[in-house]
Amino acid sequence: MKEILANLQKRVDINERQLERLLEAFVLTNDFWEAIAISRLPFNTVVEASRQLYSEGIISFEDAGRVVLTEKGKSLIDIEKYPPSNYICESCKGRGVSLEQWQELLEDYRRTVEGRPEPLLEYDQGYLTIDSTIARVAFADGKGDIRKRRIIILGDDDLLSLALGLSRLPEKITVLEIDQRLIEFIERVAKERKLNIEVLKHDLRNPLPSELLGKFDTFFTDPVETLKGLEVFMARGIASLKGEGCAGYFGLTTAESSFKKWRDIEKLLLNEFGVLITDILSDFSLYENWDYLLDSIKKDLPPLQQKPEALWYRSSLFRIELLEGYKVSNEEGQGEIYLDEESIAWSGRENR
Amino acid sequence: MKEILANLQKRVDINERQLERLLEAFVLTNDFWEAIAISRLPFNTVVEASRQLYSEGIISFEDAGRVVLTEKGKSLIDIEKYPPSNYICESCKGRGVSLEQWQELLEDYRRTVEGRPEPLLEYDQGYLTIDSTIARVAFADGKGDIRKRRIIILGDDDLLSLALGLSRLPEKITVLEIDQRLIEFIERVAKERKLNIEVLKHDLRNPLPSELLGKFDTFFTDPVETLKGLEVFMARGIASLKGEGCAGYFGLTTAESSFKKWRDIEKLLLNEFGVLITDILSDFSLYENWDYLLDSIKKDLPPLQQKPEALWYRSSLFRIELLEGYKVSNEEGQGEIYLDEESIAWSGRENR
Numbered sequence A, B: 001m002k003e004i005l006a007n008l009q010k011r012v013d014i015n016e017r018q019l020e021r022l023l024e025a026f027v028l029t030n031d032f033w034e035a036i037a038i039s040r041l042p043f044n045t046v047v048e049a050s051r052q053l054y055s056e057g058i059i060s061f062e063d064a065g066r067v068v069l070t071e072k073g074k075s076l077i078d079i080e081k082y083p084p085s086n087y088i089c090e091s092c093k094g095r096g097v098s099l100e101q102w103q104e105l106l107e108d109y110r111r112t113v114e115g116r117p118e119p120l121l122e123y124d125q126g127y128l129t130i131d132s133t134i135a136r137v138a139f140a141d142g143k144g145d146i147r148k149r150r151i152i153i154l155g156d157d158d159l160l161s162l163a164l165g166l167s168r169l170p171e172k173i174t175v176l177e178i179d180q181r182l183i184e185f186i187e188r189v190a191k192e193r194k195l196n197i198e199v200l201k202h203d204l205r206n207p208l209p210s211e212l213l214g215k216f217d218t219f220f221t222d223p224v225e226t227l228k229g230l231e232v233f234m235a236r237g238i239a240s241l242k243g244e245g246c247a248g249y250f251g252l253t254t255a256e257s258s259f260k261k262w263r264d265i266e267k268l269l270l271n272e273f274g275v276l277i278t279d280i281l282s283d284f285s286l287y288e289n290w291d292y293l294l295d296s297i298k299k300d301l302p303p304l305q306q307k308p309e310a311l312w313y314r315s316s317l318f319r320i321e322l323l324e325g326y327k328v329s330n331e332e333g334q335g336e337i338y339l340d341e342e343s344i345a346w347s348g349r350e351n352r
Helices: A002-009 A016-028 A032-039 A043-055 A071-076 A100-112 A130-142 A160-167 A180-193 A227-240 A259-272 B002-009 B016-028 B032-039 B043-055 B071-076 B100-112 B130-142 B160-167 B180-193 B227-240 B259-272
Strands: A059-061 A067-069 A150-154 A172-177 A197-201 A218-221 A247-252 A276-286 A314-321 B059-061 B067-069 B150-154 B172-177 B197-201 B218-221 B247-252 B276-286 B314-321
Touching: A002 A016, A002 A043, A016 A032, A016 A043, A016 A067, A016 A071, A032 A043, A043 A059, A100 A130, A100 A160, A130 A160, A130 A218, A130 A247, A130 A276, A130 A314, A150 A160, A150 A227, A160 A172, A160 A180, A160 A197, A172 A180, A180 A197, A218 A227, A227 A247, A227 A259, A247 A276, A259 A276, A259 B259, A259 B276, A276 B259, B002 B016, B002 B043, B016 B032, B016 B043, B016 B067, B016 B071, B032 B043, B043 B059, B100 B130, B100 B160, B130 B160, B130 B218, B130 B247, B130 B276, B130 B314, B150 B160, B150 B227, B160 B172, B160 B180, B160 B197, B172 B180, B180 B197, B218 B227, B227 B247, B227 B259, B247 B276, B259 B276
Parallel strands: A150 A172, A150 A218, A172 A197, A218 A247, B150 B172, B150 B218, B172 B197, B218 B247
Antiparallel strands: A059 A067, A247 A314, A276 A314, A276 B276, B059 B067, B247 B314, B276 B314
């Protein structure tokens, strides 16, 4: 194990426990994409590690890109270290919130978003499942952050604004969005259903317009997961809030953000913005698979030529809250915010 | 509202959203103790605020210390801002983990801890409910932190060591405990049931013995909630772990730690210890009520003369993980670690 780890560490940032968990993931599933989710490692780390593990005969690939741990691979790990199941509560899918009281909204929202625009690589899009969207609303409502609140959504490929609008709970919903297709979709539905949603075309790299500063109770965003992108999205969110006690929600993946990046983000929130992290709920949100995935990556391993079937792309839900001493910044975001070496689309960037 | 807030702020650290939530809590329940839990404010803040709210005729007290919001109080808030229920999943009590596969352990543990020593003020004791203890085991097992792992428990009034021991899952369990009664109880059960538990008498203010440094995969602790206490408990836990990928679990309340203290603790973890916070699960754990409570506080409000019935004392579950760059310290803890002005027992300290 030590030798294999040392070989891997020449190529990727991985520790022994992470390697152990990755190999376990290949026992728990033959679906490469699902194994990425189980490992909680970045997509690019798993792919690069898998190239090496394959060349050392530790994993092999079968029909349709299915991955298996070889006998050599199995001899490296103690399968009994990981539980056979993960005890996720069936009723709430491990989220802790019940959607029982939200079924009517859920069905209305499901019908309403039919025909939505497909995700685009250009804006790093990809959207939450219907369940995950409504679960965010329910969780935030339980915290007192929805009813009669002024809510801002920074980038809305998830169409969360429509879920909130249809709930009729918030006082007002404002969406900042760059994609004309989404703007038109949201505006059309809002008009048809008489929802209190305002949509503004805005590139979040640019500072917030002054009329939006300090005006909201709650923000939601699924940020671009580069550190620069996150800094810009968090800055905009925090600058939009009225003050102490107001809250922000965002999703963060392990697929595009290593735990080291998570630590950098937490430090950013605490040290640069002075806010509190009140909740971190692992893998709270699932995303629908998106069509451009295979076009955005290097396809040199068999599983990377197969569209994923499982909902493998997940994010953890963070809630932050403003306390006395928090800091506002509303400066221009400089340079590349959409891509870093942990982005899934990093390996395919030369193709474009 | 502004005037009442300004008056309150002369006495306690509270913001508008917090006051709003406290008043809502008094609508949602007449049980003062439960209102403390709903408000997510420190016990001492709620008590001091309630003295003032009572003197201004915003709340009143009824038979058996029940609290009600007066008409004047009701006129101050918009009850529609808070949801009528909090959507907590019934099956898992909002924890996200199912205990279905743990029922046998749960019942065994319940029988085993009968006759356990009662909590003592001297060591800031108070123990988790049976459910909450087993839920911690289940959650940590789902993360891969239990099976065949070496586990250390820093202070074990919860008797978590016995739950872990009875599960037969960890490789080894080590308990550091100061209270001779608990040491004897754990040792007796461990001997009777042949559990792989080692108990060492240790005051956590003192550095860890060198033979325990860097030896464990996982630590658990319910720290004393002063900043000094937390620093000492976290230092001991982190110093006991083997290295990267190893994890620590601890509970943190809102009853004895304001959100400002939460922020200080998060900063401590990230900046001083360089570890990552991977999970924060609000109100994951409930505690049994303890006999010394009323003796430890100033009883100048009617509800403070009544023993609580509801399980009002709750903690959120934090999981931290060691990443490259984490820092170890094993120095002596100086001064008072058991009491600060957010401690429940602060107001009654003159009686002792």
